[in-house]
Amino acid sequence: MSEDFYSALGVSRDAGEDEIKQAYRKKAAEYHPDVSDDPNADEKFKKVKKAKEVLLDDEKRRMYDQMGHERFAEAEKRGATDADRGAGGMGGMGGAGGMGGMNDIFEQFFGGGGSRSRSGPRQGSDLKTRLRIDLGDAYEGVTKQLTVTRPERCPDCDGAGHPPDADSRTCSACNGQGQRTTVRQTPLGRVQQTETCSQCGGEGTIHSETCSTCRGDGQVRNEATLQVEVPAGIREGQTLRMEREGAPGENGGPNGDLLVEIRIDDHELFERDGDDLRRRHPVSFPQAVFGDTVEVPTLDGTVEMDVPAGTQSGETFRLQGKGMPRLQRRGYGDMYVQVRIVTPEALNEEQREALEAFAEAGGEDIDVEQGFFEKLKQSF
Ligand SMILES: [Zn+2]
Ligand SMILES: [Zn+2]
Numbered sequence: 001m002s003e004d005f006y007s008a009l010g011v012s013r014d015a016g017e018d019e020i021k022q023a024y025r026k027k028a029a030e031y032h033p034d035v036s037d038d039p040n041a042d043e044k045f046k047k048v049k050k051a052k053e054v055l056l057d058d059e060k061r062r063m064y065d066q067m068g069h070e071r072f073a074e075a076e077k078r079g080a081t082d083a084d085r086g087a088g089g090m091g092g093m094g095g096a097g098g099m100g101g102m103n104d105i106f107e108q109f110f111g112g113g114g115s116r117s118r119s120g121p122r123q124g125s126d127l128k129t130r131l132r133i134d135l136g137d138a139y140e141g142v143t144k145q146l147t148v149t150r151p152e153r154c155p156d157c158d159g160a161g162h163p164p165d166a167d168s169r170t171c172s173a174c175n176g177q178g179q180r181t182t183v184r185q186t187p188l189g190r191v192q193q194t195e196t197c198s199q200c201g202g203e204g205t206i207h208s209e210t211c212s213t214c215r216g217d218g219q220v221r222n223e224a225t226l227q228v229e230v231p232a233g234i235r236e237g238q239t240l241r242m243e244r245e246g247a248p249g250e251n252g253g254p255n256g257d258l259l260v261e262i263r264i265d266d267h268e269l270f271e272r273d274g275d276d277l278r279r280r281h282p283v284s285f286p287q288a289v290f291g292d293t294v295e296v297p298t299l300d301g302t303v304e305m306d307v308p309a310g311t312q313s314g315e316t317f318r319l320q321g322k323g324m325p326r327l328q329r330r331g332y333g334d335m336y337v338q339v340r341i342v343t344p345e346a347l348n349e350e351q352r353e354a355l356e357a358f359a360e361a362g363g364e365d366i367d368v369e370q371g372f373f374e375k376l377k378q379s380f
Contacts, residue, residue, distance in 0.1 A: 005051035121253035141232035233327030275333025
């Protein structure tokens with residue numbers, strides 16, 4: 001049995017964050033492979049680094065305390081302590097979008113979990129993955145197929161980790177209790193601490209055979225294809241919770257959930273700003289001078305927009321209700337169309353003459369009236 005993380009760092013089991021960090025710095029300096037003469041320095045350095053990582057992560061520390069060193073190490077090997085890897089190696093998650101009051105389907109990540117009893121039914125861990133959609137999907141809402149590789153209850157032993165007919169005996173390390181209690185004398189009195197038995201993994205029973213399919217884990221990794229309902233109006237970074245589609249529970253506990261973070265591809269015609277859309281729309285110089293009706297694309301077909309006579313380049317017009325649907329509410333945001341006057345790059349003879357005549361008719365310089373710059377500023 002290898003040394004546990006607390007003794008690797010030389011801290012007590014109730015050590016706080018600062019104590020752990022301090023202990024780590026001391027040990028890391030001692031075992032750093034560049035400075036240490038110890039032949040096992042490399043291994044020891046990795047060990048204290050690992051110990052610090054686990055003990056400073058509240059969720060992992062809780063798991064570690066519950067499972068004990070050996071079981072935690074095993075669980076980590078198959079990715080069960082790290083929900084990101086559990087969901088098919090899709091990489092780390094960014095921050096989730098903040099959403100109030102929609103707890104049933106949206107939830108920010110607070111590490112998941114919740115309180116678990118030690119040897120009773122235990123809920124499986126939540127898994128995380130990502131789903132990429134385009135802006136049109138976000139506008140209309142969409143049902144997408146999502147394939148994830150995730151741990152599932154082993155079908156051959158039904159999660160037990162051993163064949164149903166395997167001989168079993170009571171674990172001698174814990175007398176079948178599944179946990180071991182230690183009592184320490186401290187200046188504040190007796191402190192009792194209960195840990196999951198590392199010999200039997202908390203089951204209280206040792207079996208003569210392990211399941212060959214799952215090697216005793218009770219879990220296998222399988223690819224699953226799921227249907228995800230993405231609601232209209234969803235925003236970049238928001239998370240959908242698929243209940244009971246996460247890692248299997250233990251001892252008859254329910255599965256965890258699968259959290260699907262939504263990523264939305266940029267659109268070539270529109271920029272999203274909350275529930276509003278923004279677009280730059282080109283008009284010609286004569287259109288801006290004389291006014292015109294132009295066709296503007298939206299996510300729901302083309303609409304007509306009036307460009308009034310005398311429109312300046314950069315002026316913005318609002319198309320009410322032509323933005324994104326408001327998630328779980330009525331109505332739509334707006335579309336803001338910023339008009340850009342396009343200067344022609346090549347002119348034919350007739351155009352050149354007309355423009356020269358235009359310039360002559362108005363004098364050499366463009367006559368900028370008072371207030372023009374004010375108006376221009378407001379339009380940005
Ligand atoms: Zn099995
Ligand atoms: Zn035991």
